[in-house]
Amino acid sequence: MLTERARALTGSQTSGMRNRARKLSAAGVKVVNFAAGELDQDTSQIVKDAAHRAIDGARNQYTDTLGIKELREGLAARVTRKTGVEYAVEEIGFTAGAKQALFAAAFVGFGPGDEVIIPAPYWVTFPEQVRLAGATPVFLPTAENDFQIDVEALAQLITPRTRGIILNTPHNPTGVVYHTGALEKIARLVLQHNLTCVFDECYDELVYAPAVHQNIVKLVPEMKARTILIGSFSKTYCMAGWRAGYVAAPQPIIKAIANLQSHTASNPCNLVQYATLAALEPGNDPFVTRIREQLRRQRETALQLVQAIAPLTCVVPTGAFYLFPDVSRLLNRSFKGELLTSVDQLAEMLLEHAHIAVVPGSAFGSDRHVRISYAIPTEQITTGLQSLARFVQSLD
Ligand SMILES: Cc1ncc(COP(=O)(O)O)c(C=O)c1O
Numbered sequence: 001m002l003t004e005r006a007r008a009l010t011g012s013q014t015s016g017m018r019n020r021a022r023k024l025s026a027a028g029v030k031v032v033n034f035a036a037g038e039l040d041q042d043t044s045q046i047v048k049d050a051a052h053r054a055i056d057g058a059r060n061q062y063t064d065t066l067g068i069k070e071l072r073e074g075l076a077a078r079v080t081r082k083t084g085v086e087y088a089v090e091e092i093g094f095t096a097g098a099k100q101a102l103f104a105a106a107f108v109g110f111g112p113g114d115e116v117i118i119p120a121p122y123w124v125t126f127p128e129q130v131r132l133a134g135a136t137p138v139f140l141p142t143a144e145n146d147f148q149i150d151v152e153a154l155a156q157l158i159t160p161r162t163r164g165i166i167l168n169t170p171h172n173p174t175g176v177v178y179h180t181g182a183l184e185k186i187a188r189l190v191l192q193h194n195l196t197c198v199f200d201e202c203y204d205e206l207v208y209a210p211a212v213h214q215n216i217v218k219l220v221p222e223m224k225a226r227t228i229l230i231g232s233f234s235k236t237y238c239m240a241g242w243r244a245g246y247v248a249a250p251q252p253i254i255k256a257i258a259n260l261q262s263h264t265a266s267n268p269c270n271l272v273q274y275a276t277l278a279a280l281e282p283g284n285d286p287f288v289t290r291i292r293e294q295l296r297r298q299r300e301t302a303l304q305l306v307q308a309i310a311p312l313t314c315v316v317p318t319g320a321f322y323l324f325p326d327v328s329r330l331l332n333r334s335f336k337g338e339l340l341t342s343v344d345q346l347a348e349m350l351l352e353h354a355h356i357a358v359v360p361g362s363a364f365g366s367d368r369h370v371r372i373s374y375a376i377p378t379e380q381i382t383t384g385l386q387s388l389a390r391f392v393q394s395l396d
Contacts, residue, residue, distance in 0.1 A: 008131070012124055012363075017347065021357035032384030034372040035357040037172070038240035039295075039321070043275075044287040047239065050278030054271040063267045065258045067094030071273050074280040079231075079248040082204070083217040085224050090251050093258060094276070096268045098202050098232035098245030101257075103129050105228040105247060108256040109196045110135035114163035119149055121324070121364035123172045123200075135163065139365060146315045147174040147324070151185040158189065164196035170203040170213060173364045173371040174324040175317020177211045180219065187220035195226065202232035202245075203320040205288055208296045211318030225250055235320075236288050237279045243269065244276045295321050295374070298381060302374035305385035309392055321375040324361070328368035333395040340395070343367055354391040356384045 017035040024031045042048075066072065072089045079087045095101040102125065110116050112134035118126050120139040127137040140154050154165075167186070169178040190197045199216050207213045217223045233244035247257060261267070278284065302323055306314050311329040331340055335353065340346055347360040347370060361369035374381055 005132075010128065017351075017357055017359050017363075020351065024351065024355075024357075029355060031351070032356045032380050032387065033376065034374070034384055035359050036373050036375065038234060039238045039291065039375045040377070041238045041291070043238050043242070044279070044284055046281060046284045046287070047237065047275045047279050051271055051275040054274035057274075059270045059274055061270065063270050063273060065262045065267050066092070066254070067268060068270075068273050068277075071277045071280075074277055075231075075246050075248070078280060079229060079246075082201075082215050083221075083224070083229070085217055085221050087224075087248055088251075091248055091254055093247045093254050093261070094268050094273060095245045095247060095261070096243040096265060096272075097234060098200065098230050099125060100243075100261075100265070100268075101230050101245045101247035102126070102198065102200065103132070104257040104260050105198050105230065105249070105253075106130050106133040106135070107260055108253060109133075109198065109228060110163050113161060115159060115161045116163060117154065117157050117165040119147075119167070121147070121173055121361060121366045121369065122166075123168055124363045126166050126168075127365075130166075138162070142174075143326075143366065143368070147171065147176040148179055149182050149186065151182055151189070154186065155189055158193055158195075162193065162195060164198060165190065166198040166200065167216065168200040168202075170201075170207055170319025172203065172320055173322050173359070173361075173369075174315060175320050175322045176315065177207055177213055177319040180212075180214045183214055183216050184219050187216055187223050190226050191220075191222060197223065197227045198230065199227050200230040202230065203235055204231070205236040206292055206295060206321060207319045208292075208299060213319065228253060233276055233279055236291060237284070238291065239276070239279065242272045242275060244272055244279070298374045298376075298378055299323075301378055302372065302381050302385065305382065305389070306372065309385075309389045312392070321373055323372040323374065324366075324369050325372065326368050327361075327370050330392060330395060335391070335395055343370055346370065350388065350391060354387040356387055 021031050021033045072092045075092045076087045106129040110133045114135040115138045116130045119142050130137045204213045229248040231246050234240035312325045314325040343360040359371040
């Protein structure tokens with residue numbers, strides 16, 4: 001009964017691991033969950049109060065497809081501030097999470113016959129959405145370059161069929177923040193070849209000094225015409241389950257996305273729109289500062305503990321809330337007589353025997369790494385990584 005397209009679809013592996021960890025916990029096993037892609041904290045009171053007011057204020061009707069005007073105005077001001085380039089309301093759309101914005105971007109920006117370059121490792125959803133749009137993902141390996149983009153290697157991947165590139169900085173799963181020089185050069189390539197750049201900056205507020213996040217439009221303002229900017233309230237604002245994201249792009253792209261959204265979701269949840277409007281208030285800024293500061297400390301704890309586990313190696317992450325250690329030297333060793341042959345098997349064993357959930361690198365196009373999220377309480381980070389160290393020590 002299923003179409004070929006539906007059969008080719010795979011579920012998100014990151015959600016898979018998260019669900020398995022939750023199931024084990026529900027069965028009474030104490031699992032440290034390093035697999036989540038979100039913070040384990042409540043949304044700010046400002047946002048919750050706004051949602052309550054929206055419920056009591058009978059915000060029960062459909063809204064404009066891409067959101068209420070006040071919210072789009074607020075988002076336009078935010079993007080204008082981030083890019084240093086004026087964005088109008090007509091160049092902004094609110095979506096049910098950045099994931100929906102990214103899907104819409106892929107759907108209206110890429111099509112059959114197009115090639116879309118994606119640095120690898122990549123966030124699990126990018127290639128799947130490109131395929132759903134009928135286009136072909138082309139991967140640019142970055143592991144040998146500390147997960148930074150080698151712009152010459154990128155230039156070599158460009159063919160007459162190349163339609164776009166998807167950039168994500170700060171990066172999931174590696175935690176790196178792309179260097180300014182590389183971004184500038186990439187912008188020149190995009191302009192020279194008339195490509196579309198999808199620029200996902202869902203973790204833009206979560207950057208740890210001395211690293212600085214650079215928006216590609218801010219660096220090269222001509223890029224506004226060729227960029228689809230994507231942002232999210234899931235991470236920084238602890239609103240993952242609310243589903244709040246946005247897209248900023250030239251008006252024809254936003255219009256096409258509005259058409260798509262009008263036939264799929266109609267509009268993002270009305271109540272969430274009012275809650276997100278409150279998230280944008282200056283009064284909510286201290287919440288974001290607190291989250292960033294807390295993650296900075298957790299990152300230091302997690303990094304120190306992982307760096308002490310030989311023979312793992314880990315590129316120092318400067319953004320988001322992930323470590324992406326290279327675990328390849330654990331492969332071909334044995335745990336209680338069982339040979340470890342893949343990162344998937346390693347993740348299974350860690351869940352079963354060390355009671356820690358990590359996401360195998362295979363979900364992100366790597367057979368040598370695992371992803372560890374440190375957006376969990378420090379005691380859990382310590383307990384979980386000590387357990388990882390004991391597991392590694394016990395290998396033959
Ligand atoms: C790089 C990246 N982009 C987009 C998203 C999706 O965010 P949202 O929850 O807003 O859909 C995520 C979530 O993990 C992400 O890591």
